[in-house]
Amino acid sequence: MNLVVSTVFVFILGTILGSFLNVVIYRLPRRLSVVRPGSRCPHCQTPIRSYDNIPLVSFLILRGRCRTCRALISWRYPLVEAAAGVLLASLWVHFAPSAAWVPFIADAVFALMLVAVFSIDLDHQIVPNAITYSGLAVGLLLAIPQGRAVPSVLSALGAGAFFLLIAILSRGGMGGGDIKLAAMMGAFLSWPAVAVALLLAFTLGAGGGLVLMGLRKRTRKDPIPFGPSLAVGGVIALFAADGLLRWYLNAP
Known part of the structure; x- marks a missing residue:
């Protein structure tokens, strides 16, 4: 696997981890479990289906709104996902050539x-x-x-x-x-x-x-x-x- 392909893969992995970070960021200060229940809309509490929980992509498809109640989704969510993806991809580019x-x-x-x-x-x-x-x-x-x-x-x-x-x-x-x-x-x-x-x-x-x-x-x-x-x-x-x-x- 060449560096470009592996970097793209690591970026995608980073956005997935960033999606989990959003759960941590929302729930941890409220002393809620970061594992259960699954992701929900903070406005209407409707469970978010897997196809609406794809990092970055779902936000763009839904135009930044909940599919059920149409409430606005904070830009914080895609920004955290993107930041996590960029950081991990940048670290991969730095460390991968030396297999560190x-x-x-x-x-x-x-x-x-x-x-x-x-x-x-x-x-x-x-x-x-x-x-x-x-x-x-x-x-x-x-x-x-x-x-x-x-x-x-x-x-x-x-x-x-x-x-x-x-x-x-x-x-x-x-x-x-x-x-x-x-x-x-x-x-x-x-x-x-x-x-x-x-x-x-x-x-x-x-x-x-x-x-x-x-x-x-x-x-x-x-x-x-x-x-x-x-x-x-x-x-x-x-x-x-x-x-x-x-x-x-x-x-x-």
Whole structure:
């Protein structure tokens, strides 16, 4: 199977996993099972049939509406599916030529978890323990066959401790979910990539906050979820940490 064909296959697989992520994103904050019952319209609760649940395709065929009640379907659903597909396909293109299967699986799991965190924290201002705890465990376990178990543990402890210190000094300015998410990111990325991710997150968070205040969408007293910034920083670091470090170290 050549790279083009396999990449298309991985993209399709990514959209399928993205469809499941949509279930996680909707149900996990509501403390609902992500397994049962099957997918339903959130408006009329009609079960969604298999032919109406094809990632990306069904949304286009139905023109973004429920077949039964004609309620609008959020654009979040196809965007999450597309993001998952693009991320997995991009990772496949990077790892497939060298047959680095364990790093591919680790980075794919990490990327999908970050997509879920981005959406959930944006909507509900929470980072579920179910994601951070399981992600931390998976990140540490998958670091073992890659020969970086110790760096993974140290990076997780370092990132978590750094955010805990910020939370203490700011008297609650940093949420507990963000602390656990930082530790999870350390487990997957290790040093120095996790430092790049966190620096990017602070930059994006500060910039986004200033923009929202400039548009009068938020004030200084309003809480702004930091999970989305961490998620974006993590994804960027996943693909570009080495390049960004080289650019920074070689900058005049």
